[in-house]
Amino acid sequence: MNTEGEKLIPINIVDEMKSSYIDYSMSVIVSRALPDVRDGLKPVHRRVLYGMYGLGVFSNKKYLKSARIVGDVLGKYHPHGDRPVYDAMVRMAQPWSLRYPQVDGQGNYGSMDGDPPAAMRYTEARLQKISDEILSDLDKDTVDFQNNFDDSLQEPKVLPTRIPTLLVNGTSGIAVGMATNMTPHNLTESINAITAYIDNKDITIDELMQHIIAPDFPTGGIIYGYEGVREAFHTGRGRIVLRAKVSFEQIGNRDAIIVSEIPYQVNKAEMIARTAELVKEDKIPGIHEIRDESDRNGLRVVYELKTDAIPNVVLNLLYKYTALQTSFSVNNIALVNGRPQQLNLKEIIHHFVEHRHEVIIRRTRFELNKARERAHILEGFMKVIGTQDDLDKAISIIRHSANPQEAKAGLIEEFQLSDIQAQAILDLRLARLTGMELDKIRQEYDEIMKLINHLEEILATPSLQYEIIKNELIEVKNKYGDERRSEIDYAGGEMNIEDFIPNEQVVLTISHAGYIKRTSAKEYKVQSRGGVGNRGATTRDADFLEYVVAATNHQYMLFFTEKGKCYWLRVFEIPEASKTAKGRAIQNLINIEPDDKIKAYIKTDDLKNTEYVQQMNVVMITKNGTIKKTSLEAYSRPRVNGINAIEIREDDQLLGAKLTDGNSEIMIASKNGKCIRFPEDKVRSVGRTSIGVKGITLEDNDEVIGMIVVNDIANDTVLVVSEKGYGKRTAVEDYRITNRGGKGVITLNITEKTGSVIAINSVVDENDLMIINKSGVAIRMNVSDMRVMGRNTQGVRLINLKGNDEIASVAKIEVDQSVEEEEELAEGETPTTETTPNTHQETNNTEETGTLFDE
Structure with a gap:
């Protein structure tokens, strides 16, 4: 209402x-x-x-x-x-x-x-x-x-x-x-860019960028990559990646990453707290302690690393997961004539110069008006006090006037003055009437007239106006200009860890118990046969080095587990250690399940090399006789939590995996003494998620114990060992080639005395064997001491077992020829030595082919 x-x-x-x-x-x-x-x-x-x-x-x-x-x-x-x-x-x-x-x-x-x-x-x-x-x-x-x-x-x-x-x-x-x-x-x-624009209004943005190279942040840091900067300068929008400035130091026996500058607008305390959380969650392994040692002299954050951590790898994880690397999304929007507008670099400079131009013109007009006003007053002074007679006349008019208004009117009438000039005469102090002061007034008038001419010239000449803008900017630059704080990494872009790590030669060693390490090849100096040798790694009791291979930092190691999963490590991700160090448990390096176990490891070249991964295959064998061949390409895209390499059925498990080139032969042995040999091409290549095909037909209560890949039929021999200590070497040709999926032929005559077959290996005379008993005794022997014999025999006794002891496993000591010269036994040492797990002596008197255990 x-x-x-x-x-x-x-x-x-x-x-x-x-x-x-x-x-x-x-x-x-x-x-x-x-x-x-x-x-x-x-x-x-x-x-x-x-x-x-x-x-x-x-x-x-x-x-x-x-x-x-x-x-x-x-x-x-x-x-x-x-x-x-x-x-x-x-x-x-x-x-x-x-x-x-x-x-x-x-x-x-x-x-x-x-x-x-x-x-x-x-x-x-x-x-x-x-x-x-x-x-x-x-x-x-x-x-x-x-x-x-x-x-x-x-x-x-x-x-x-x-x-x-x-x-x-x-x-x-x-x-x-x-x-x-x-x-x-x-x-x-x-200012260099602005003055370049003033000199040439048609300058391009790329030419401006020769002067104003990139943003410069108050906290310093590193601009990682230049594409975002170029885009922001050209369009007013872009994404600039910022990184902290870091260096490496040695603190005691640990490496440390030192941060001296952090990205712009990053809260240092929050960054450290978040990093500590990620370390606890094991997202960033390898950090022992984080300390903030910043003081009034500057910023210093210390990431102290664990002894086996690789600084560059940890640093890249910090860049990936923490605010040590951030991005700044540029969006140049400002008000132009009261309206929001997106601006590129040249437009920002243009509007600033136009603003300065207007300021210079308005200031010059203001100063010109002030100068003209002053000149007008000085002209009045000159009229009144120019001569002694005029001065006396003016003083007389003022003295005989009843009030200031009357005096002003008298002066105006007598000397033809303006109101302003007459008032200025009245306001003049008596001291200004001395002869010296009169000379100063004339001098000031001359200077004012020169100033007026100069100011009028400025207003009439645009080039002079821009010259003033330029000179004032250069003056500002000389007063307040300083050095850049933010560095520019022009090569930056998508993170590439390989860029940080040289592709140098290293030696990988893996012990039987699963301890792995990487050692620089420089520690392995060339040594002739019969030399004294070098002291090798310290391993646990009854452990020994099973796998010694030359590699380069950028190669890959593939690990296959009995549950059929595949995991990756780049060689440089394997902790570096000296020759005498034990190394680190593989389980601590990859996300393997607690109840799973590594059964095979394969060294490969660059998995990003398309031709290489398409040419090579991974062949796997399971306990129930399933064989599977898959192109290496299927395993060329690493994942942190691994991938399924083969589907394992219930009551089955993966036993081994080998790398083949398509022209190899495959031999599979079962515990009941059967062995089958067939060409690799009998197994068709299948996808990664497939189960595979039958490799050997097993009798009841039989199971596969291993697989070998033969590439050199003339020189390779097949070694089989039974659980009661019997074994033999047989030429590959003694096993006739059959189709895949057959029952195979006898490889060892199984009797109650020999027990079941527990191992098959492809060996040559230069290899060594390590035989591990269930009781913990480890015995090393040279393959050359075993003669080659027929296929259908029970073999010879390799070792004497005490009581009910049996052989648990047999490992071939795989030593790359390129590092073998370093693996000679010390002169006079016996190649076959035993140890029990209860020994209290150091077990490090070994060369890299394997640990010799003293009783």
């Missing part, structure tokens, strides 16, 4: 919401969140600087309480909360927030760890010296002013800054429907 005289106007609510929301969003865009392209400041920052200017707290004056400054800004220009004003002022004083701070703060102004500043009643502030340049010429009608919020005062719409603030300090802000995120740049580089 409307009261009398009121008129109701119905309005569509959708239209009203649309209109009101647009008004609100424009208010936020223009009056709060986005900077002006000319001075690079948002309203709150401009008001803080102008408020401090009004209070006179310049860089050469004493500090003033922050609460006094905030109160003044709040009461006069910025009618919002005191906290936003103080927060803005604090940020303007933080050297890690602004590349060139504008406020000089005294007291607790927060920290890089995100600590808040002290309350404004405790801190003090004044303007930085560089802010004098931002406010320079403000009193010379260089910019437009507007009423403040209650129309009681005037405030500048923009500041006449000589500093390209938008470029050198950047900005960030979230408006309604848009945001800005602009990077800071180096002042010297920025």
Whole structure:
């Protein structure tokens, strides 16, 4: 019900919401969140600087309480909360927030760890010296002013800054429907680019980039890759990757990663806390301790590593998972003539130069008007006090006048003066009437006339105006310019760990119990046969080195488990250790399930080499006689948690895996003494998820005990060993070639005396064997001591077993020929020695072919 005289106007609510929301969003865009392209400041920052200017707290004056400054800004220009004003002022004083701070703060102004500043009643502030340049010429009608919020005062719409603030300090802000995120740049580089633009308005962005190379962040760090920088300069949008600046140190016997600079806007304390969580979750293995040793001399964060960790690998994990690597999404949006606009580098420079141009013209006009006003007054002086007679006449008129108005009128009439000139004569001090002072007035008039001519020439000559802009910028550069803080890694891009690690020769050793290590090949000097040899690794009792192979850091190791899973390690990811070190358990390096066990390991070349992975195959055998051949390509895409290499049925398990080139022969042996031989091409290649095909037909209560791949039929011999200590070597040709899936032929005549077959190996005379008994005794023997005999025999006794002891396993000591020269036994040592697991002697008197155990 409307009261009398009121008129109701119905309005569509959708239209009203649309209109009101647009008004609100424009208010936020223009009056709060986005900077002006000319001075690079948002309203709150401009008001803080102008408020401090009004209070006179310049860089050469004493500090003033922050609460006094905030109160003044709040009461006069910025009618919002005191906290936003103080927060803005604090940020303007933080050297890690602004590349060139504008406020000089005294007291607790927060920290890089995100600590808040002290309350404004405790801190003090004044303007930085560089802010004098931002406010320079403000009193010379260089910019437009507007009423403040209650129309009681005037405030500048923009500041006449000589500093390209938008470029050198950047900005960030979230408006309604848009945001800005602009990077800071180096002042010297920025001014070099601006002066290059002034010299050539048609300069390209690429040419500008020869001067302003990249953003320059207050916290330093490294810009990783240049493509994002180029894109941001050209379009106003781009993604710049930032990395911490790191170095490596040795602290005691540990390696340490030292961080001396962190990416821009990263909270150091949060970064360290998050890293500690990731270390606990085992996302970043290899870190022993994290310490923040930062002090007033600079930032220093120490990541102390475990003794077996590889610094470069840990560093790359830190880059991947923590804020040691971040990205800065550039979005150059600023207000141009009150409207938001996305700007590239040249446009930002153009608008700043045009602003300076306008400031120079307005300042020159102001100074010209002032000079003309002064010249006009001096001309009056010259008329009145030019000669002694004129001076006496003027004094007489003043003395005989009843009041100043009458005196002024008399002077105007007598000397044809203007009102302003007559008033200036009346205001003249008697001291100025001396002869010396009169000469000074004439001299000042001459100088003023020269100044007027110069100022008129400036206004009439645009080239002179731009020369002034240039010279003032160079003056600013000489005063405040400094070196770059952020380095640029032009080669950066997608992370490539190989870039950090040289592809040098190493020796891999894996012990029977599953301890693995990587040793530099330089530790293996060439040594002739019969030499004294070198002391090898310390292994656990009844353990020995089973696998010794030369490799390079960029090669891969594939591990296959009895549950049919495949895991990867790059060779450089295997912990480095000396020849005498034990190494590290493989289970600690890969995410193997607790109830699973590694059954085979394969060294391969680069899995990214398409031709290589398509040419090579992985052949696997299970306990129940299933064989599977799959192209190595199926295993060329590593995953942290491994992949399924073969589907294992219930009551089955993977026994072995071998790398083949497509032309090999395969032999499979069973525990009941049967062995089958067939060409590799009889097994068709299947996908990674397939089960495989039948490799051998087994009788009841029989099972496969192993598989060998034969590449050199003439020299390779087949060694089989039974659980009661019998074994024999047989030529490969003694086993006739059959089809895959047959029952095979006898490889060892099984009797109660021999027991079941427990191992099959492809051996040559140069190999050594390590036979491990169930009781823990380990016996080493040379293959050359075993003669080659027929296939259908029970073999010979290899070792004497005590009581009911049986052989648990037989391992061929695989030693690469390239490192074999180092593996000679010490002169006079016996090649066959036994040990029991209870021995208390050190078990490290071995060469790298295997550990010799003393009783």
